[in-house]
Amino acid sequence: MENYQKQSAYRVMCSEVNRCVGQRINLQGWVHRIRQLGKIAFLHIRDRSGIIQCVLEGEWAQKSLSLESVVAVKGEVVAAEKSPGGFEVIVQSLEVLNQSESPLPFEVNKDRLNVNLDTMLDHRVLSLRNQQEQVTFKVQSVLAGAFRDYLTGQGFMQIFTPKIVAAGAEGGANVFSIEYFEQKAYLAQSPQFYKQMMVGAGYERVFEIAPVYRAEEHNTSRHLNEYTSLDLEMGFIASEEELMNLEEDMLRYMLQAVRVNCREELKIIKVEVPEIGSIPRLTVAEAQQILQEQYGKSSPKGDLDPEGERLICHYFEEKENSAFVFLTRYPREIRPMYAMPAADNAEETASFDLLFKGLEITTGGQRIHNHKQLIESIKGRGMNPESFSNYTDVFKYGMPPHGGLAIGLERLTSKLLDQTNVRLSSAFPRDRHRLTP
């Protein structure tokens, strides 16, 4: 223990070894790989910053080490042309801090894991140690941070609203129910009502980064029952165009943050982050027409189906080199009761979706701010305004024109990294059947 404390104080990260030639350093990390070559052994140590080659000689070369054990190493850094990074560490002493069981359920140190999705998720902590998998969550952390930085710079503040709610936001379907002492409660499907209320409470510009819950039966490669929603809402907007302008600029900022902060990570997975120019904006009706004319594909009324979303993205990828497409003017009947009717067509809404590489990653739009209009809209859905009074009462006392949007963080990450399943962008996904680990 004493020993370890001393080491800890001077720990050098694997990525910093190249700056320590000729010095005696301490490393701590996992046994990534080990190769015995007669009287010497090559030990690759992995920490959060990367991997470095260590050379074990003499008695140290004979030490039995299991893969993924946690070790602390003292040694001298030397330049070594043949070593992967051009440097290696000649080990002077080695301590096993925690021995790993052997064999592992699967090989962690492969370039790409050779196991199916279920095995990967069953042994999540091991699969996450794989360098390819690690990239996902580093990128995700950067995306969330950039979302917050961008919005803070635009005068937004972060809010924290309850996920335990008395009623579902959109009217009751697909909610998980909870026993809340003597009462029945639900898990919030989105912070929609609360972020609007915070705009109305005078904060004007708010964002939230928090889990949302959808009790959908879907069990597809693009659905999660719990996911992280990047939400924003802003007051005093003139139209939904302002929201699309904001999102375009924000995504540009977020992707640039990934390029800058995840340079090494992107090399590992060989993914190129797309440039965002001016994102095409077209109405659902226009998109449907393109699908019909270009691909002979018909669409459901007022919407695109998943194949339509893929094709329209393909079309604009080819035509305008854009991985993103805004679809606007969704009809009122498929948008929630709070969606603002379009100024020039009451059957349409001032709303939009953003598609990215064939998948919807954002829903947004201007909201109704007039109390009477909101009550009428609720009634028009055959719902009882009374059951929304905690929300609608707010609109009696001066709600500004406003709107907002939400980005599914796992979907954005997953598409950015060209993954085939959104579960790969969730550290511990919750789906129709999976509750563990």
Place this chain on the structure above:
Amino acid sequence: MENYQKQSAYRVMCSEVNRCVGQRINLQGWVHRIRQLGKIAFLHIRDRSGIIQCVLEGEWAQKSLSLESVVAVKGEVVAAEKSPGGFEVIVQSLEVLNQSESPLPFEVNKDRLNVNLDTMLDHRVLSLRNQQEQVTFKVQSVLAGAFRDYLTGQGFMQIFTPKIVAAGAEGGANVFSIEYFEQKAYLAQSPQFYKQMMVGAGYERVFEIAPVYRAEEHNTSRHLNEYTSLDLEMGFIASEEELMNLEEDMLRYMLQAVRVNCREELKIIKVEVPEIGSIPRLTVAEAQQILQEQYGKSSPKGDLDPEGERLICHYFEEKENSAFVFLTRYPREIRPMYAMPAADNAEETASFDLLFKGLEITTGGQRIHNHKQLIESIKGRGMNPESFSNYTDVFKYGMPPHGGLAIGLERLTSKLLDQTNVRLSSAFPRDRHRLTP
């Protein structure tokens, strides 16, 4: 609408009016106050940045305006000695964007709201418009941002872990249960297991800002059933001292961020942010002894009760001018099964609490990292290790020495602002009885 769009493009915030003398500007905000004086009227407009006085003359002075209505104003900025900020806006035109109902349930524009807590929470959007109340959530946003900034600078990354879990983290009591399709599930009491697993997954240093859920029957001024937890966990620590060093430095950073970014807000509520020097660290036993000697107060076994926490903080406030106190070495029997036994006394743990102005705002400590030791610890509590296998299996494959801590964001905010009830630091609190708004 057209009109409004044009205005929107050139909106000036109330706090920027002083830079626009002689210019014609557009303002948008709420009717904070209005005072008719014969042929002129003084209108105070409030937006997210502050309040500015506008002067209505001629026909505009006769316009009937209800308090809290949302308005857009065009006018010319003039210097005016008698005006609150030294400047005012001579109104040339005024448009009501959304009319507020009158009368309001209570007066919003008072310096301090003159209503009880329940009324305040029942009409949350209105009470939040009060300038004193607004301060709370601006400060809270800054605290959360500074937590993230500090940790990012220390090599931490943000994680997002599930709140729907198959079992409670600490063994089953005080959890809310959910119907998860055909399965029974629970709301996470903390991200404890998951943040440890992310450390073990190779990320080493992780933090999470997310809701946690406690189904506690308590209905006191310091309990919430849903609150925001600022969690961190780090690998390769030598002892819990490193965690206390980190928290001390981090809190210094966070409070400085409040001082810098909330200068105006702090003036409104007349609160001084405490300086953090070296936070006193003493064992629970030492604290109990001080309580006994100084105040004749006895404590429950191995712990302090709420009054003891208040007194020990009072003692160090007087003695060392410190608003914070670390209590260390809690006995094993009152700490969770994952708490690391102290190196020199197996009956104590390498854990700590941080008290702030008499209230516990942090629990932290080093965790057990050896698989066998963890299993024994679980058995020692009379629990079945099998039911924790999703968590404990991880420890078979190389878990580094590690530890972490969590800060209750609402408690920190509430104490920082000298509030009497933690509910005031939750935008929409959830307690024993309150589920709305």
